[in-house]
Amino acid sequence: MTSNPGPKTWTEFFAGDHAIYVNARHLQVHYERQARDLLRLLAGRVRPRLLDFGCGDALAAPDLAAAGAKVWLYDAAPGVRERLSRRYVGTPGIVVLGEGDWEALRGGDFDVVLVNSVLQYLERAGTEALVVRLAGLLAPGGELVLADVVPPGFGLVADLRALLVPAARHGYLGPALLGLGRTFFSAYRGLRHTAGFSTWSEPEVRELARRHGLQAERLPFNVGFNTRRMTFRLGAGPVGTAPAGTRTLS
């Protein structure tokens, strides 16, 4: 009998049975907060076309679709895409992209491209190419949102607070503490060393945007519970206000 060697890459990790979300309640609370923050971010756009890159379980997507957005979901982990396809088959306003669909995407069709809590799992050189590709998918007046970007430094207190404060408030503190231990002793810790864990400072994100002819604005809030992490809007022109004629969320 062969032993399971464990995940070698982040996409293998996320496709598998990990303890980042400690139970169904945690997953629900995480995505309720995400939906609230994303609706805030989309305010001012009518029926926006949103591509969520590295979407994970994407439980906020129905709330966005109910508010008038059309949402395309893409995740590199095949196991995640299978879960999404089962969950959202036939759901109005939500399209789950396969690997081929993602590769075939061209042109400026999206008002918002969201990359939430993903950059830390990508090599910095790969991020450079990804930003160019995603910016190329934006419609005129569109914006690339880089959210939950992890700044350099340890940040343990903020990470613990982001997990434990909502857990205490929403009744899953025990499972959160157990999950913390499980994650600490799981492949997650090792993968941070072997697969890498990228951090970006605010000036580095601004410079990344500038190198590719984009303007960056850091938002006063982050998407999600971790207030130390950062959210940026990148766009071809001044960002933060939708230009005249762009869609407004109904």
Ligand SMILES: C[S@@+](CC[C@H](N)C(=O)[O-])C[C@H]1O[C@@H](n2cnc3c(N)ncnc32)[C@H](O)[C@@H]1O
């Ligand atoms: C921490 S989860 C974030 C999920 C979701 N965006 C959220 O904020 O709830 C990171 C996700 O990024 C995906 N991912 C990692 N590397 C990726 C890549 N190169 N391309 C697309 N998705 C990737 C993983 O499969 C995982 O679902």
